[in-house]
Amino acid sequence: MNEKSNPEDFGANSWLVEEMYERFREEPQSLSVAWREFFSDYKPVGSPKPDPTGELIRPDLDSLLGLHDEAANGAGNQATVAPKVATAKKATVKAPVVNAPVVKEPISPEAPPRAPRPVVTHVPVEQAPLEVVEPEPLRGVSAVIATNMESSLGVPTATSVRQVPAKLLEVNRKVINGYRGRNGESKISFTHLIGYAIVRAIVDAVPNMKHVYSVDEQGKPQIKRFSHVNMGLAVDVDKGKGQRSLVVPVLRNADTLDFAGFLLTYEDIIRKVRANKLTTEDFQGANISLTNPGTIGTQQSVPRLMVGQGVIVGVGTIDYPAEFQGSDERALGRFGVSKVVTLTSTYDHRIIQGAESGLFLKYVHELLIGEHGFYADVFSSLGVPYESVKWRDDTNSLDSEDALLEKQMQIATLIRVHRVRGHLIADLDPLHWRAPRMPRELDPATYGLTVWDLDREFLTGGVGGVNRSTLGDLLGVLRDAYCRTIGVEYMHIQNTDEQRWIQEHFEGIKRNEFAIDKARLLERLNAAEAFERFLSTKYVGTKRFGLEGAESAIPILDKILNLAVDENLHGAVIGMAHRGRLNVLANVVGMEYDQIFQEFEGYVDPSSVQGSGDVKYHLGAIGEFVGESGAKMHIELVSNPSHLETVNPVVLGTVRAMQDQIEPPLSYRVLPLLIHGDAAFAGQGVVAECLAMSDTSGYRVGGAIHLIIDNQIGFTTSPEYARSSQYCSDVAKTVQAPIFHVNGDDPEACVRVAQLAFEYRQRFHKDVVIDMICYRRYGHNEGDDPSYTQPLMYKAIAERRSVRKLYVETLVKRGDITVEQAEKSLSDYRNKLQGALEQTRAKTNKKVIAAKPPKPVGVVPHIQTGVRREVLDKVLSQLHTYPQDFMVHPKLLRQLEARDAMIAKHGDIDWATGEALAIGSLVIEGSSVRLAGQDSRRGTFSQRHSTLIDYLNERSWVPLAGIPGATGRFWVYDSLLSEYAALGFEYGYAHSSQQALVIWEAQFGDFVNGAQIIIDQYLVAAEDKWQQANGLVMLLPHGYEGQGPEHSSARIERFLQLCADDNIQVCYPTTSAQYFHLLRRQVKRKNLKPLVIFSPKQPLRMKQSRSPIAEFTTGSFEEVLDDASIVKPDEVTRVVLCTGKVAWDAVVERDKRGARFAIVRIEQLYPFPGEQIKRILARYKNAKELVWLQEEPENMGPRYFVDDRIWPLKEQGYSLRFVTRVESGSPATGSKTIHDQELDDLMRETFAD
Incomplete structure (x- = not known):
């Protein structure tokens, strides 16, 4: 006999041992090695011998419940005594005598189904003779049960009973299961929580409850003091054909587990029971037991205490007290009547006293109403990112109309607060490494509302499409809308139509009502993760700034672009920094994999030259996005430097140029997509500048969609050092943009906000922000160790599974796919990447070296830029043509008339007129012109007056925009007070509209250094780095006229220092004719080059700078x-x-x-x-x-x-x-x-x- 496997240790499970022993004797190979070892020297004790027929008698439900006999009122230990089981050859067990209700017909334990009741005839019928029933022996399970019951009679027990309100138990369980259900996890039961509370009560309050009475070899009493709580769990098993059995496996060392560990161990035991995979060890060592007949409606149970245990706890059903069970639930809610659960503690009175049992149940009571941090610990252990609901006394005053009205007012406040601040308790951080907190303004208790108000009805104002709702349902709608894995900030928007639109798309919308192509979503996650894993495996340690931890960005972009294709948009332009750029190139833009791999292999393009090019994670590309429908759309990822966020205005300018070329105007059929990092979005001022220009006439693009890859760190800097705001996205509130915060580890939520963001943009033509909160799995680059500065964060990250794996688990749990299907999709993608890599390596030519750059061309041949006199006259005529009812400012009218007289008398053209002739003639010839800058419509020095303002009503008129017969267009705009974003925008515009003349004018040239990043990284270097030509013109007023150090110099020396390889043109014209020819040359020349013009201030009106009109009809720009x-x-x-x-x-x-x-x-x-x-x-x-x-x-x-x-x-x-x-x-x-x-x-x- 194995000393560690005493059959008596199995307690209530002894019958199962007997049954398995019979199987061991007949077919030993059908059992596991452990069971075979156990039975090798097994000697049955007090059991009947096996029936020669081989039949086993299994107990029916009544027999199973007999194992834990119940007293009529559950208040004592009244037991029915049965005779001992005989050990003769033909054992016979007499049926126990019970006080049963009288029935009209006998009921046999194995009676066949009742026949249909005969028709009543009211005629006396002769009574049937007394039925004679032959007793039959109890064998196997039934016999062991009988033996155990008799043994239990020797245990002197007493029972304590306590009724516990179940309100908080129900509410917190609902919160937990709501969270777990949204994450594809199994629900927890009341038994899980009660069982854990029992363990906590024993450990914290009454440790004696885990001890056991025993006797020594001489029969003297003793006590076994256990160090740990080993809980036996009574599990009902349906064995088919109407037969059931009860097993009591043991959950060992329960006191060492937090609730998550308790739950996992509990469920593991249950799985073993269902799969019939319990081993000998699973039944040994229980010192307490838990039985829950409440699951079948039993209100109160006083179960038998088996030998070898100290206490058994019975759990009754959760229901309203009997006196309220026929009441209207709404009335019960008003009265604050809670459901209750009755707990009984049946204990061994030899070692446990009644006071201890009472204290034990009292402590369980306290735990189940939330005291001692019970639910907080449960929530924390399960990773539920909310605070638990608290127990508070009811404050309802049934006879006070004022109290009811006050609560109704507070409900309105609570609704608004959830709309404004609900995002603060949303489950947004996939790492969950910061403890959740309940802001005071979101706690119903702040408004005098308690757990008892959850079942009371209030007016809701139409939240979720209903006008009346219980507080519980109302909170459910509000928290489903604003506090799950999506948090919305939108109440800062002043437009009520926009507020209402968002409410309609969030409140009352169930998650499963939102159609998501799960197969497509998983395929995109597969592609995103496989790409990064492939590169990390093949190019270990190589810098690539991977997307790991933020892979949901790819499904977001995919969803937005698919919607754009379906909306028949003309195209999309993406701007982003280095993080994840290669992944976007491969999986969004559609760049060939071998082209990307060439960058890693060190492949040198034979046509490249020394000093040219850029690192792989700065590269841009133009492609064609193919939607799920098969429709196609132009897509461009703009090249950018490492200077974060500089690409934003460039993208916006590119989009505006494309939109200006599409009819009808202002249709906004090109979509700007800007992808940011969290630290950069909060820290870089150009972000605020771009937002500031988003709804101005000269820069409006119909709304950009901003995606923040919020990995909660900037290189090594934590958010608390990187910003002063709650979120990195707070700057977007300045333009009343809605902000959708979303948990990056919930890809379905990510796709949902992607769709909502696109629909919002299409509906309101405004900027919208998606703040995808995620993490960065590795350091800033692949060679960096972030644990130096964020050890706790990166410990949490190391334990976090990838979003793809988590989503696969969710889909498998929901039955949407199988694991094999998910892995096959991943393998297929990896095989594609491997094939592309092999092709790349096969054609790589290591011997190719870049050629030396060609010598600069220098001054280009002159281009004839003169214009026929009749064209000039047409432009001059247009300059003083106004609508019939238009009134020019009287002072300005005199100046314009003086200009016309000067031209008529002397034929002299001043600077501003020369510029107008250049613009007008280009527009007539079919070239469009865009002029933008600070105060550029009038001109800083009041010289231009390209836009006239009606003196009476401020209506504007742009003469050169209305030249009859002109095929080009002219736009002139006053810019926002910005150099950085404004110049970047014009650079992007010129990049996309290379046939147009695009001019950016500084207010004074001194201020251009505010845009130095655009000059250094784009204007002078883009052609060298990215082979990107650009013809942008910069007008920089320059000249020493005694106006001080900030109004004199455009820093000529800095531009000249940047000159190399004919990258730009730097000119300083001194006459109006030279300026005229220079502007026209910029459009007519074949090779685009940025043009920096140092423009005059005083010479704008000097006679020396004027030119005769004849110089405009012939000639070209002269360099000297x-x-x-x-x-x-x-x-x-x-x-x-x-x-x-x-x-x-x-x-x-x-x-x-x-x-x-x-x-x-x-x-x-x-x-x-x-x-x-x-x-x-x-x-x-x-x-x-x-x-x-x-x-x-x-x-x-x-x-x-x-x-x-x-x-x-x-x-x-x-x-x-x-x-x-x-x-x-x-x-x-x-x-x-x-x-x-x-x-x-x-x-x-x-x-x-």
Whole structure:
């Protein structure tokens, strides 16, 4: 006999041992090794011998309940005594005598189904003779039960009874099961909670309840003091054919488990019972037992206590007290009547006293009404991200109408608070590593509402489509709408139509009412995860900035783009940073896998040159998105640098340009999709700038959809250091954009908000934000260890399964798919990737090296940009054409009339008119023109007046936008007070609309450094990095006129320092005709290059800058302008080279002095016109002295740039001298007096002998 396997240890399960022993004798191989070992030396004790027929008598339901005999009132230990089981060869067990109700006919335990009741005839019938029943022996299970019952009679027991209100038990169980159900997990039962409360009560309050009475070998009494609680669980088993059995497996060391562990162990035992896989150890060692006949309606139970246990707890049914069971439930709700559950503690009175049993039940009572943190611990253990419902006394006043009205008012407040703040208790963080909290404003107790109000009806104002509802149902609707895995912020929106739209799409909408293609969703998750796992396996440690932890972003994008295709949108443009970019390229844009793998393999394109290109996670692509319906749509992922969020305005400008080319106008049929990181969205100011421009006329795109991949960290910086707001998305509230927070580990919720975001954008043409809260599985890059700074977070991440695996589990649990189907889909995708990789490696040519870059072309050949006189006249005529009822400002009208008179009398064209002629002629020829900037409609210096405002009603009129017969279009806009986002937008516009003239104008050139990132990362480098041509024009007012250090310099030196490989053009024209030709050349030239123009301020109205109209009809832009006043070049002894306004200062000074000096203007600084300068110098044969004159300090302006380029002239016999202001950290003085003094010094030094 195995000492560890005493048959008496099995207690109530002994019958099962007997049954399995019979199987062991007949067919030992049918049992497990453990059971065979157990039965190898087994000796039946007190059991009848097996029936020779081999039949087993199984107990019916009454027999099973007889195992735990119930007293009539459940208050004592009254037992029916049965005779002992005989051990003779033919054992006979007499039926027990019970006090049973009188019945009209005998009932046999194995009686056949009753025949139909005969028709009553009211005629006396002769009574049937007494039925003689032959007794039959109890065998197997029944015999063991009888033996155990007799043994239990020797245990002196007593029973304590306590009735416990079940209100909080019901409510918290409902909350838990709601959460678990939404996550595809099994429900918990009342027995789970009560059983765990019993364990807690024994451990915390009455540890003696787990001890057991025994006797030593001499029969002397003793006590076994157990260290742990080993709970026997009475499990009813349906064995078919109307037969049932009861087994009591043991849940060991229950006191060492939290509730989640208790639940898992409990359910594991139940699974073993159902699968008939219990082993010998599963039945041993119980020191307490739990039975729950309440599941079949028993109100109160006093079960038998088996030998070897200290206590057995009986659980009755959960129901209203008997006196209320016929009442209307609504009335019960008003009265605050709770359901109750009766608990009994039947204990061994030899070692446990009545006070201890009473204290035990009292403590269980306290736990079940939420004291001692019971439900909080349960919630925390299960990972339920909500606070548990608390027990509070009812405050209902049945006879007070004022109290009812007050509660009704509080209900209205509670509804609004959930709409405003419900997101604060939503289950948004997949890591659950921060403890949930209940904000005071969301706690019904704050408004005098308790758990007792849950069943009372109130007016709801139509929430969820109903006008009256119980508080419980109302809270269910509100929390399903705003507090699950989606949290919505929208009540900051002032438009009530938008608020109502969101309420209609959330309140009362069940999760299963939202149609989701689960197969498509899983396929996209498979693709997202497989791509990252493939790269991490094949290219270990290589930087790729993977999407792991945020894979649900791919289904979100897929859903939005599918909806866009179905809506017949023209296209979509995506902007995003490096995180997940390769995944988007592969699984959204549709870039070929081998093209991506080439980047990892180090493949060098034979056509590439040294110094060109960019890292793989900055690359853009243009593709074709194919929807589920088979429809196709243009899609573009814009290239971007590592400077986070800089791509946002570029995308918006690209989209606006595409929309401006689509009819009808303002149809918004191109969708901007901006993907952000959480730290960048909160931290980068360009985000706020882009939001600020989102609904302005010059920048409106019909709403962008923002997706924040909120991995709750920025490189190594935690959110509390990265922002001052609750969410990273709070900045979007400034433009009243709705914000959908969603748990990234709930892909179905992610797809749902994707659809809602798209529908909102289409309905209201506004920005909308999806804040997908997720995590970053690895460091900032694949070589970084984030546990240095976030050890707890990354411990939680390490224990977290991927969203794909979690979703597969959910689908399998719901029966939507099988595991095999999910794995097959994943394998198919990985096989595709492997095939593409093999193709890539097969064609990689390691010997290819990049060629050296070609030499710069320099100054391009001249393009004839003159315009016929009749075209110019048509434009001039249009400039003073207004609607008949339009009244021009009287002061402005006089200025316009003076301009017309000047042209008519002298034929001179000033700067603003020259610009208008360039724009008007281009529009007539079919080229569109867009001009935007701060105050650009009027012009910073009141020179342009491209938009006229009616003096009486402020109606606007743009003359050049209405030229008769013009095929091009002209747009002019005042921008928001921004340089960064505004310049980025125009860059994107020019990128997408390369046939148009796109101009961005700074208010003053000094302010352009606010857009330095766009200049450095896009304007001057995009062609080199991404082969991206762009023809954007920048107008930067520049000139030293005594206006101080912030209104003088556009920092010419910085632009010249960025010049290389013909990447940009830098020009400083000095006449209106030059400006006219320069603008037209930008449209006519074949190779697009950004154009930086340093535009004038004072010269806008100077006579010297005007040009005769004849210069507009012929010619082209001249990179260098010779001194037209020099009639006798042989007499010139000194040539002054200069650029911009200072040339006119020099001309005035030269003429005043009568000096024989030539003033040569360099109109284009880059590409530098060296050959043109040499040709002009050749005209002045006797001039051997060169002076470079500039108004900027020596360390600024073109001085050092031109030095290297004109220095070679010294070899031809020229002396070279530089005249500048003195070196300075500040561009200019703030004193007009000092400014004038500095200018005098420049002139004196320039013309000194």
